[in-house]
Amino acid sequence: MSAEKSLFNAYQEWYRLAKACGRAIRSGNAELLKECQSRVQQCQPVIARLTREARDEWQQSKADFKAKEEQLHAVVSGLMEITRENLNLIRQRRELATVKLQDCAAAGHNLKRLKSYAPGRNSHWNSFS
Helix, strand or coil: CCHHHHHHHHHHHHHHHHHHHHHHHHHCCHHHHHHHHHHHHHHHHHHHHHHHHHHHHHHHCCCCHHHHHHHHHHHHHHHHHHHHHHHHHHHHHHHHHHHHHHHHHHHHHHHHHHHHCCCCCCCHHHHHC
């Protein structure tokens, strides 16, 4: 298989993994997200090597180097867009978690205030602390 074909296959795998990361983020599946990110990291050095090899092939074969680079750029741009979408998903989930955490803290504070109104130390409220 040519380096160019291997390169675009590797990018296709990265694209598939990036989409899987998005699904993992949306579903809150941290284990799947971790696995996908690990596999993306494994793809990166392979893609760097294949990119060098494909460019060497293009130069040796007198291929339209500019057209090949534009094709490569389009693939990378698509991956960057998915990555931005995934980052936005993470940001949204983090914001939601922050709001929930603040709500829980406020509820805990309110419970402590309610507890202070309970008569005496042997109140039933003490069993909930």
